[in-house]
Amino acid sequence: MNKEFLSIKKLIETKGYKFTIQKRIILEELFSADIHLTAKEIYSKVKNKNIGLATIYRTMNLFTSIGIVKEIHADGMSYYELKMYSKKPLHIHFKCIKCNRIIDVDNTGVEIKYLKLNREIEESKKLQIHDANIMLIGLCDKCK
Numbered sequence: 001m002n003k004e005f006l007s008i009k010k011l012i013e014t015k016g017y018k019f020t021i022q023k024r025i026i027l028e029e030l031f032s033a034d035i036h037l038t039a040k041e042i043y044s045k046v047k048n049k050n051i052g053l054a055t056i057y058r059t060m061n062l063f064t065s066i067g068i069v070k071e072i073h074a075d076g077m078s079y080y081e082l083k084m085y086s087k088k089p090l091h092i093h094f095k096c097i098k099c100n101r102i103i104d105v106d107n108t109g110v111e112i113k114y115l116k117l118n119r120e121i122e123e124s125k126k127l128q129i130h131d132a133n134i135m136l137i138g139l140c141d142k143c144k
Contacts, residue, residue, distance in 0.1 A: 004031070005027065009024075011066060012066070012068075015066050017062060022051050022059065023062075025046050026046065026051070026056065026059050026060075026063075027068075029042055029045050030063075030069060030080065030081075030082045035101065036079040036081045036093075036102040037079065037081075038078065038079055038080070039053065039056045039057050042056050043056045063080075064080075068083060069081060069083050070082075070131070072093060072133065072135070074095045074102065074137075075095070075100070079102050091104055091111065092104075092110065092111075092114065092135075092136060093135050093136065094136045094137070094140070095136070095137050096138070096139055096140035096143050098139055099143050101140060114134075118132065
C-alpha cells in the first residue's frame with residue numbers, strides 16, 4: 001500500500017470505520033480513473049470482485065462525508081472524483097450535453113483568475129470559501 005492509501009486508511013479508521021477490502025478496491029478504481037465516475041461506472045469495474053451496487057453507494061457516501069472524494073451533481077447524476085491527493089483542489093468542470101462526459105478545465109490562467117475571484121469574494125463578503133462547484137455546460141470537442 002502506498003502512503004496515500006495508508007493515509008486514507010488511517011483517516012477512515014480514525015472516524016470509526018473499518019478499511020475493508022471493498023473500500024480498498026473502490027479506492028483503487030478512483031486512483032486509477034482518468035475521468036469522473038458514477039457509482040454505476042465504478043460498479044461495472046468492480047462487480048467481478050463480488051462488490052454490489054449498494055456497497056458502492058454506501059462507500060461513496062462515506063468517502064464524500066469524510067472528504068476523500070468530491071461528489072459532482074449534473075443532470076440528476078452524481079459523479080465522483082478523488083479529492084484527497086488531487087493536485088487540483090479548486091477547479092472548474094465542463095459537462096458535455098451529448099456524451100455526458102465531465103472534463104476538468106485545466107488552464108493555469110483560468111485557475112489563477114478563479115482563485116483571485118475566490119479571494120475577492122471572501123474579502124468583500126467576509127466569507128471563508130473551502131470549496132466550489134463550477135460546471136460549464138456545452139459540447140465537447142468530440143461532439144461538436
